Amino acid sequence: MDYLAFFVFVLLSTCAAPSVAQADSRWQRFNGPDRTITWGPWRQKPECEYRFRTGDRYLGNRTWEHYLAFEERKFSNGAIKLYMIGLANEHLTEEVVIFPGLRYAIFKITNGSMTAHKGPWTWTAEAVDQKRISDLE
Secondary structure: OHHHHHHHHHHHHHHHOOOHHHHHHHHHHHHOOOOOOEEOOOEOOOOOOEEEEEEEEEEEOOEEEEEEEEEEOOOOOOEEEEEEEEEOOEEOOOOEEEEOOEOEEEEEEEEOOOOOOOOOEEEEEEEEOHHHHHHHO
16 A cells, blocks of 8 residues: 555656756747737728738747738728838838738738837728729739
């Protein structure tokens, strides 16, 4: 019976105590690069035909990726051109048109000088006429 108690004690103490490898992986999980993007909630203005949200991911070495995602409303039949996209002093030259066949767009800025508190995103959105939509499809 004493051997059984000793065996149970050894078994429980080895399961409860973290090994050095476990402690290292915990430190890396909280202080190392992120593997996933931390997305904020979707936001939308009532007069807009789209909604948007932002996300961030830490790459390590004081380098961040900042994301801006757009989604056209499900029942929208129009097209929206998105351009002049910027974050703080960084600006993208890309432009995208979202429309019923392509409802999503994601933009990314990678920067080593910004942190998670980087300031507001800016962009310009304008409606595209129906003739241009058929050219895009």
